[in-house]
Ligand SMILES: Nc1ncnc2c1ncn2[C@@H]1O[C@H](COP(=O)(O)OP(=O)(O)OP(=O)(O)O)[C@@H](O)[C@H]1O
């Protein structure tokens with residue numbers, strides 16, 4: 001039987017080129033068309049000087065033939081047409097590849113485990129998925145696609161140049177080779193610098209994200225100076241990386257130009273000598289010079305392509321690392337359904353000797369064993385940091401126990417299909433998470449089954465109906481980034497509404513009324529009591545909830561120190577007594 005969660009994705013063994021090949025799926029037809037058309041452009045261009053040579057020679061003899069002129073005109077116009085078609089197909093293929101890349105990245109990030117997400121920085125990942133994928137797009141358009149055409153053009157031009165005057169060609173090659181050697185030498189450094197640049201972009205995004213996410217705290221504590229310096233530091237690193245790349249790139253282009261200019265001078269001088277000796281015609285020299293002129297394009301383009309490819313390979317390398325992220329596996333395991341009631345049924349949920357550590361060696365939960373029966377209302381209490389939320393996270397399978405087992409309906413949850421397992425639970429988290437978007441998005445989470453009436457009914461239940469009726473506010477009003485336009489209590493009530501809409505039979509509530517006023521809190525508690533047949537697990541500091549619970553679990557420093565009813569625990573558990581006695585709230 002295969003384990004479902006915590007599947008370590010194979011560290012990517014494919015080369016960047018294999019990775020790119022996978023990305024081209026769906027765009028290969030367009031790419032092929034772009035390549036063929038770019039080859040077409042090159043071939044047409046190669047023949048232009050040959051025709052020009054005829055025209056010039058005919059003109060110097062006193063009569064230009066109409067068909068020679070027509071052929072020249074057709075070749076020039078044809079080359080432009082084919083070029084524009086080629087760049088169209090190249091463009092749409094590159095867009096398609098960018099889309100595949102974006103979808104692949106978002107899929108990877110969505111399926112990564114929470115443990116992996118804890119290790120990564122969201123702003124850095126954001127920078128990767130935007131700037132790196134733009135770089136990859138640039139590599140295809142400005143690097144890979146022009147390369148083949150340029151090579152064909154280079155070979156074709158070289159062939160005709162040799163045919164026309166092998167000696168002149170020797171002179172040309174000598175000067176041009178010098179330029180190429182320089183480009184190759186610099187290329188490796190370009191790749192390294194590009195990677196540094198992308199990393200610096202990521203670090204800058206992280207600093208900006210930190211600043212924007214904590215703007216209120218920064219202003220309230222007058223910490224602008226520190227924050228400005230922090231962002232400034234990253235900006236300087238980014239600037240340095242950019243400057244290095246600019247230096248390298250600006251060196252490559254002029255170096256190539258210089259070589260080409262040198263080649264022009266050398267060809268004109270040597271050509272003039274050969275003209276005076278009568279070994280070359282004026283048409284031949286002009287055609288040769290035109291070839292040399294045409295040679296500038298593929299050489300410059302190859303130089304540019306080479307740097308673009310090096311930069312792109314750097315970005316691809318970073319993107320490929322995302323494939324190595326530890327990911328959840330939704331494809332394995334048994335489907336979970338609501339088990340029918342059985343006589344002497346197993347507990348609904350059971351922890352058996354569960355140990356868990358976020359950091360190896362420092363366990364957060366220690367040897368926890370507990371049972372929760374179907375339909376029970378269970379409260380989890382304990383001091384702040386004792387491990388209550390961690391318990392909920394293990395039930396949600398955001399993390400796996402290091403030792404011990406968790407069972408649902410008597411089955412080890414590691415072997416249950418993750419999607420249908422999670423569908424059994426509805427979570428109201430400690431913060432009342434609101435997604436950036438509308439109220440409707442937040443309630444339905446893409447589930448189209450909920451009718452408009454049901455949405456209104458639930459909004460009524462959690463006391464949000466008056467908010468929606470107010471002013472311009474509708475179900476489709478944008479709530480701002482993570483619900484910034486709402487109060488903390490309103491955000492928590494949205495989380496409640498979401499949980500009430502779900503079909504789950506087990507509610508996981510992590511301090512679900514922490515942000516609610518006493519009136520709403522009482523209303524919500526009544527709501528929970530009225531949820532017939534549902535099992536409710538509530539982490540709470542509130543005495544009222546605890547006294548009404550069927551069973552209370554007391555956690556202390558990661559250990560389950562007591563489980564029982566409020567009355568039993570008051571008399572038997574000193575930890576519980578200490579938590580319960582200070583006042584109406586079970587605060588730490
Ligand atoms: N993602 C994480 N990575 C590393 N350590 C964590 C992580 N989440 C929680 N912890 C640590 O685990 C311990 C238990 O945290 P947990 O959130 O479960 O406490 P809690 O009982 O819910 O506290 P509170 O009542 O304050 O919400 C704490 O010491 C905390 O620092």
Ligand SMILES: [Mg+2]
Nearest residue numbers: 388389430510
């Ligand atoms: Mg907590």
